[in-house]
Every structure is written in C-alpha cells, then in structure tokens.
Amino acid sequence: MDRETICLRRRKNKLYAKYLKTGDHETYARFAILRNRLRKKTRQIRYDHEENLARNMKKYPKAMWRYVNSRLKTRSGIEDLKREDGSMARTSQEKAEEPTRFISTTFTQENLQLIPDLPVRSQGNLVEDVVFSAEDILKKLKTLNPVKSPGPDGIHPRILVECAKQLCRPLTRLFDLSMDNSTLPSDWKKDNVYAIFKKGDQHAATNYRPVSLTCIMCKMMEGIIRDELMDDI
Incomplete structure (x- = not known):
C-alpha cells in the first residue's frame, strides 16, 4: 500500500x-x-x-x-475419510493412516523369476568415481526454482539461489565427506508427505495423492551422481 x-x-x-x-x-x-x-x-x-x-x-x-x-471464504483441511468398514477417520492420526493404508494396497509384488539378467558393463563410471566440483554445484544452485517449497531441513530454495556463490564450495566439501564416509545427514533421510486432493468425493482416501518433499541439497547431490553415471550410457 x-x-x-x-x-x-x-x-x-x-x-x-x-x-x-x-x-x-x-x-x-x-x-x-x-x-x-x-x-x-x-x-x-x-x-x-x-x-x-x-x-x-x-x-x-x-x-x-x-x-x-x-x-476464498472457506478454509478446510482434509475432510473426514471413510474407511472400508464404513466408519470415519476423524483425528489427524487416523487421517494420515487411511491414505497410507490405501497406497500400500496399490503396490505390486514382482515375480523375481522373471527378472532378466543384465549384462555386466565392462566400462563406465561407478559411484566411487563421482567427483563433485564447485562449478557443477554452482550450476545446480542457479537452476533451482526459488518458489518451490523447502524440505524437512527448512532451507528454502530462494536462500540457496541467492547465496549460490557463497555456498558452492562448502557444499562441495559436504558432498565429498558424505561420499567418503558413506553417510547422509539425518535430515536428508526424511521427507514431508502431504495428501493433495485430486477430485471427486473428499471423504474417499482414493481421491488423494501423496506429495513428498525432500531436502533440496540431497536432491542436488543425487542429480550430480546421476549425471556422472549416465555420461557413458
């Protein structure tokens, strides 16, 4: 104003x-x-x-x-969800469990006898061969979408974009330590899962889809590893 x-x-x-x-x-x-x-x-x-x-x-x-x-004049979260037995999931805990139960029923059990044997690659990069450079990390930082939501660590992508030049070298060191020690920061192993309503009956768990928000820096590291491994394919 x-x-x-x-x-x-x-x-x-x-x-x-x-x-x-x-x-x-x-x-x-x-x-x-x-x-x-x-x-x-x-x-x-x-x-x-x-x-x-x-x-x-x-x-x-x-x-x-x-x-x-x-x-909007109305504000509402997830509606009470109807269970298979006709009862309603009303508490926050029950509403979180009901979509999880439904999603678990959509998983398929693969027949392990039908999995083909893949040929052994004679050459190409291995995970141990991945090298993190400040230049590559700077490029990744600059391509982040600043309006995306942060992950469990609470670090917003706008901060990473605005401070790209200052963060690229510390992140290089962090990624190297993670690879050398075969460990990840604890927050990188977590995700925030949200149920997003699609359409139809708001009381049916089948009409919600899960969206998982993970740590942005972890996704950057995964992207660099993927790019290195895919170079020779």
Whole structure:
C-alpha cells in the first residue's frame, strides 16, 4: 500500500470519528468524498495486482494460487475419510493412516523369476568415481526454482539461489565427506508427505495423492551422481 493510500485512510478515519462525535453533516460529506476516493483507489490497486498475477501466472504459478486461496471464504483441511468398514477417520492420526493404508494396497509384488539378467558393463563410471566440483554445484544452485517449497531441513530454495556463490564450495566439501564416509545427514533421510486432493468425493482416501518433499541439497547431490553415471550410457 502506497503513502497516498495510507494518508487517505487516516484522514477518512479521523473525519468519521469527528462525525460520530459532532454529528455535523458537512463533516460527513467530506468523509464520504474521501471514502469514495479511497474505495476507487484500493479497487484499482487490487485490479493492477490481479492483472500482474495473471500475466505472470506461468512463471510464478504459486503466487497466483496463493492469492486465489487467500480470497476464498472457506478454509478446510482434509475432510473426514471413510474407511472400508464404513466408519470415519476423524483425528489427524487416523487421517494420515487411511491414505497410507490405501497406497500400500496399490503396490505390486514382482515375480523375481522373471527378472532378466543384465549384462555386466565392462566400462563406465561407478559411484566411487563421482567427483563433485564447485562449478557443477554452482550450476545446480542457479537452476533451482526459488518458489518451490523447502524440505524437512527448512532451507528454502530462494536462500540457496541467492547465496549460490557463497555456498558452492562448502557444499562441495559436504558432498565429498558424505561420499567418503558413506553417510547422509539425518535430515536428508526424511521427507514431508502431504495428501493433495485430486477430485471427486473428499471423504474417499482414493481421491488423494501423496506429495513428498525432500531436502533440496540431497536432491542436488543425487542429480550430480546421476549425471556422472549416465555420461557413458
């Protein structure tokens, strides 16, 4: 909100308070003029903001949906979920367990007798051969999407993008230590799983899909390893 709008609002509030105290009709007329000016200005500000969001929707879709959700009059999380026996999962714990139970039923058991034998590669990179360089990590940092959500470590990708030059060398050392010791930071082994409603009946667990948020730095390390292993394929 700009300075002019703030000043208009203050003047309007003062005139209205004065009118309530004195009952003077001239004061109310001045108040009404300022009220109408302020209403016209705030509507124009909202229109310009919505037009800018729509223009940049493909580039910044989260900003658009954040604004849309802020304008909704209703707020609700996951609805009570219906179990197979007809009962309802109502608590947060029960709602988390019901989609998990459904997803576990979609897993398939592979016939191990039908898995083909793959030829042994005579050449190519191995995981032990992967080398992390500050240049490669800097490229990965600069290509991160700054509007994505952070993982369990709480480190937002915008921080990684803005501090790419300062972080590339420390991350190189961190990745090297992780490979040399065959270990990962504890937060990198965790993920935050969210149930996203698709369509249909909101009480059916089958209409929710899980979205897993993992640590961004771990995904960067995995990407570099994948690129190295795929070079000779």
